[in-house]
Amino acid sequence: MPPTSxxxxxxxxxxxxxxxxxxxxxxxxxxxxxLLIRTVEEEIARVYPSDVIKSPVHxxxxxxxxxxxxxxxxxxxxxxxxxYRGHAAYLxxxxxxxxxxxxxxxxxxxxxxxxxxxxxxxxxEHGVMGTSxxxxxxxxxxxxxxxxxxxxxxxxxVVSFFGDGATEEGVFFETLNVAALRxxxxxxxxxxxxxxxxxxxxxxxxxxxxxRKAEAMGVPAFRFESDDVETVYARIAGAAAxxxxxxxxxxxFFEAPTCRWREHxxxxxxxxxxYRTADDVRRCQANDxxxxxxxxxxxxxxxxxxxxxxxxVARAFERAAAAPFPEAGTLLDDVYKEV
Ligand SMILES: Cc1ncc(C[n+]2csc(CCOP(=O)(O)OP(=O)(O)O)c2C)c(N)n1
Ligand SMILES: [Mg+2]
Numbered sequence: 001m002p003p004t005s006x007x008x009x010x011x012x013x014x015x016x017x018x019x020x021x022x023x024x025x026x027x028x029x030x031x032x033x034x035l036l037i038r039t040v041e042e043e044i045a046r047v048y049p050s051d052v053i054k055s056p057v058h059x060x061x062x063x064x065x066x067x068x069x070x071x072x073x074x075x076x077x078x079x080x081x082x083x084y085r086g087h088a089a090y091l092x093x094x095x096x097x098x099x100x101x102x103x104x105x106x107x108x109x110x111x112x113x114x115x116x117x118x119x120x121x122x123x124x125e126h127g128v129m130g131t132s133x134x135x136x137x138x139x140x141x142x143x144x145x146x147x148x149x150x151x152x153x154x155x156x157x158v159v160s161f162f163g164d165g166a167t168e169e170g171v172f173f174e175t176l177n178v179a180a181l182r183x184x185x186x187x188x189x190x191x192x193x194x195x196x197x198x199x200x201x202x203x204x205x206x207x208x209x210x211x212r213k214a215e216a217m218g219v220p221a222f223r224f225e226s227d228d229v230e231t232v233y234a235r236i237a238g239a240a241a242x243x244x245x246x247x248x249x250x251x252x253f254f255e256a257p258t259c260r261w262r263e264h265x266x267x268x269x270x271x272x273x274x275y276r277t278a279d280d281v282r283r284c285q286a287n288d289x290x291x292x293x294x295x296x297x298x299x300x301x302x303x304x305x306x307x308x309x310x311x312x313v314a315r316a317f318e319r320a321a322a323a324p325f326p327e328a329g330t331l332l333d334d335v336y337k338e339v
Contacts (some may be wrong), residue, residue, distance in 0.1 A: 025072050025233040031293040032305050033072070034229075037064040037088045039313045040097070044087075044104065044118075045267035052321065054106035055117025058085040062261035062281075065289035066191050067092040068071070069232035070159055073240055078157040079127040079145060081138035084119035085191075085260075086131030089161050095123035101316040107323035113334060114326045135196075136162060136169035139188075143175050146186035146251075155244040159187045159236075165196030167210050173217055180218035183245040183250040187236065188214065190255045197264045198275040214253035221253035229289055232256060251270050259284030 041059045048057060052228050059270055063085070071092035072081065082089040090100060096111065103110030104118050119133040129145060132138050142160035149156045154205070166172055167190060179186050194201050200207045211221035221290065224232055242249050261281050263270035271278045294302055 009265075025069065027293065027296040028301060028305065029072060030068060030123065030229055031290075031302070032288045032295055032309060033092050034064050034069045034293050035305065035309045036097070036313070037068070037091050039086060039309055040091065040101070040316075042299040043313055043317060045262070046268040047317065050217045053104045053118070055104060056265050057118045057267065058083075058265050059262045059267065060085050061087040062259070062284055062288075063191060063227075063258045064088045064092075065192060065227040066189070066230050066232060066256045066258050067161070068289075069227070070161075070187075070189055070236050072229075073112065073233050073237035074127070074157065074159065076127060077154075078159070078240065079146070080119070080159045080161060081129050081142040082131040083135070083163060083166070084131060084133045085140065085163070086121050086161070087118070090121045090123065090128050090131070093123075093128050094126040095121060095128045096126070097312060097316045098294040101269070101320040102323050104324070105320040106325060107320055108326040108330070109319070111324040111331070115331075115334070115337050121304055136171050138162070139166065139169075140171055140175045143179050143184055143186055146179070146184040147182060150185055150247040151180070153247060155247065157185055157187060157240045158242045159189055161189050161191060163196065164190060164192040164194065164201050164210060165204075166190075168196070168204060170325040173213070176214060176217035176219050176251070179251040180184060183248045185247045185249065186251040187239055187243070188219065188251060188253040189236075189260050190253070192255050193258045193260045195260065195264070195275070198270075199275055200275070210255050211253065212223065214255075219251050219253045221255065223255045226287070227256050227258050227289060243295065261285065 008058065038061060040063045045059060046059055047053065067088035070230035080093050082087050098119060099109060103112055103114060103121060106114045108114045120131060122128055122130045130138060139160050139162055142158050168294060192210060196204060211223045214221035222235065239252050255284050261284065262268065331336040
């Protein structure tokens with residue numbers, strides 16, 4: 001059954017968001033989420049060299065806008081599946097901040113008990129069904145959940161986030177095919193940052209129009225021109241409303257252009273590798289969604305939100321540092337889900 005709470009908790013003392021809200025994106029919520037994700041990831045990057053974080057980290061600095069726009073159009077009872085670059089989707093969907101940072105620290109208060117790390121985030125209560133280190137693996141899982149909602153006639157939407165690289169996996173095509181056949185209430189969301197590790201899309205795909213691949217499998221597809229929050233939000237809110245109204249309305253596919261500012265994995269930059277230049281990234285930075293969102297608020301409101309977010313992030317890192325590691329005897333716990 002869907003969660004029953006009427007207010008969505010944001011964890012770590014951040015104010016609740018009304019999950020039933022479907023109007024235009026609220027500029028304060030938008031700024032708060034973008035700032036939260038950016039601040040968390042910059043703090044991860046800052047502390048990473050000290051080795052307190054026990055897992056690889058794939059930062060989404062620069063990519064936050066898509067996850068924020070999509071998740072703002074979702075309700076608490078809707079769910080998302082993501083990738084190892086999943087901090088943004090987890091936080092934007094309302095995943096608990098303290099439990100995420102504790103997970104990165106490998107602590108037993110972490111959202112996966114400290115055993116999953118950055119690539120395996122989960123917060124079922126807030127509709128974050130899981131992220132995975134293995135490219136494309138959560139795409140069929142998302143379809144399974146969408147088919148369950150459809151079978152039970154629950155007006156709930158599933159979003160499957162994945163990168164452009166995931167569209168090269170066989171399971172991507174298989175999942176789109178079955179989703180189209182079954183008319184599943186599923187939104188496929190490709191965050192196209194042009195790269196799989198260090199290789200550009202055009203060096204990997206002879207036919208690199210990703211929307212055409214989706215359409216070839218029978219899934220209507222739409223490519224956003226940019227990661228503008230308002231535009232993405234409006235389209236996704238419309239798609240989600242359609243799927244809630246009719247769980248047999250069928251899947252849809254969106255491709256959103258985005259830009260990863262940091263290296264593929266780790267806290268730094270990687271321009272020395274030569275696959276792209278600092279100028280390429282500077283061009284993306286000129287369109288920073290966080291700066292644009294800040295510009296929509298008064299200085300006073302901005303200052304209030306900044307204090308709130310910075311305080312919550314600092315507390316989350318302090319709590320993670322102070323929490324205990326899991327007991328050795330719990331190593332094999334939670335390997336299988338008892339049903
Ligand atoms: C099945 C599988 N193959 C290869 C890898 C190695 N790998 C890790 S990330 C990655 C690139 C994926 O790129 P994309 O889907 O565009 O996501 P991005 O990292 O750009 O967010 C690859 C090939 C993997 N983790 N899983
Ligand atoms: Mg990519």
